[in-house]
Amino acid sequence: MKILSQNTAFGGMQGVFAHDSDACKCEMTFAVFVPPQAVLERRPVLWYLSGLTCTHQNVMEKGEYRRMAAELGLIIVCPDTSPRGNDVPDELTNWKMGKGAGMYLDATQEPWAENYRMYTYITEELPALVAEQFRVDMDRQGIFGHSMGGHGAMTIALKNPERFRSCSAFAPIVEPSTADWTVDAFEKYLGPDKAKWREYDACALVADGARFPEFLIDQGSADSFLENGLRPWLFEDAIKDTEIGLRLRMHERYDHSYYFISTFMDDHLRWHAERLG
Numbered sequence: 001m002k003i004l005s006q007n008t009a010f011g012g013m014q015g016v017f018a019h020d021s022d023a024c025k026c027e028m029t030f031a032v033f034v035p036p037q038a039v040l041e042r043r044p045v046l047w048y049l050s051g052l053t054c055t056h057q058n059v060m061e062k063g064e065y066r067r068m069a070a071e072l073g074l075i076i077v078c079p080d081t082s083p084r085g086n087d088v089p090d091e092l093t094n095w096k097m098g099k100g101a102g103m104y105l106d107a108t109q110e111p112w113a114e115n116y117r118m119y120t121y122i123t124e125e126l127p128a129l130v131a132e133q134f135r136v137d138m139d140r141q142g143i144f145g146h147s148m149g150g151h152g153a154m155t156i157a158l159k160n161p162e163r164f165r166s167c168s169a170f171a172p173i174v175e176p177s178t179a180d181w182t183v184d185a186f187e188k189y190l191g192p193d194k195a196k197w198r199e200y201d202a203c204a205l206v207a208d209g210a211r212f213p214e215f216l217i218d219q220g221s222a223d224s225f226l227e228n229g230l231r232p233w234l235f236e237d238a239i240k241d242t243e244i245g246l247r248l249r250m251h252e253r254y255d256h257s258y259y260f261i262s263t264f265m266d267d268h269l270r271w272h273a274e275r276l277g
């Protein structure tokens with residue numbers, strides 16, 4: 001693992017690191033905030049998955065999570081959203097596909113299958129590296145994210161309920177297999193057989209029997225992607241006859257940006273801290 005930067009913040013450390021990824025077959029970059037408490041003891045770890053067009057950097061610069069994470073003693077890991085580098089396939093003029101749009105799935109179709117294995121990267125390779133390199137308590141993990149990353153967090157929690165104790169999302173794409181934003185990418189990454197898309201779709205996963213105790217979702221009413229991309233009411237419908245808990249909060253006047261995310265960031269960190277102990 002290479003250290004790209006390390007800066008003291010709120011008594012802890014904000015670092016950016018790079019490593020050679022076996023899953024994605026390229027160099028991957030990620031950010032980690034280590035709170036001051038982690039000098040003395042293992043602390044819970046919270047995974048933040050970012051949205052379309054983002055790298056590890058957007059939330060690090062605009063998410064405003066460090067003060068509260070330091071107070072609560074949470075380690076925050078912010079991975080990149082796709083494989084990177086000149087050898088990685090991309091669609092240069094399409095921000096909803098390829099680099100910056102990994103969709104947190106393992107692609108099965110050419111030319112994507114070789115590098116676009118973000119599900120394996122986020123659930124296996126990066127946790128192993130983080131467990132080795134930082135003072136994390138891997139029995140206390142939570143996951144959250146924004147937009148495409150909200151989709152990632154919810155599907156990963158639903159598929160791994162024994163691993164995560166908490167999950168929340170800002171403006172998540174709850175049904176990517178029918179959303180304007182994501183259908184094209186799902187078809188290119190996973191092929192035309194829509195049955196194969198279901199394991200990466202929060203609503204479909206619930207319909208197929210996946211369970212997670214409860215979710216917190218914050219959504220801005222002035223989010224221009226609400227009607228065609230995000231549609232949290234579909235998840236509300238999906239869990240109706242289940243024991244899954246949902247705290248869905250709509251916020252008038254808030255849009256899709258990091259101004260919205262940073263406003264409710266403290267609430268999400270507290271939500272996770274209460275469940276991670």
Ligand SMILES: N[C@@H](CCC(=O)N[C@@H](CS)C(=O)NCC(=O)O)C(=O)O
Pocket residue numbers: 050051052053054058062095146147148256257258
């Ligand atoms: N580029 C797209 C918008 C993409 C977008 O809003 N991305 C969100 C995640 S889905 C984001 O976090 N963008 C980066 C940022 O705001 O820093 C557009 O122009 O319509």
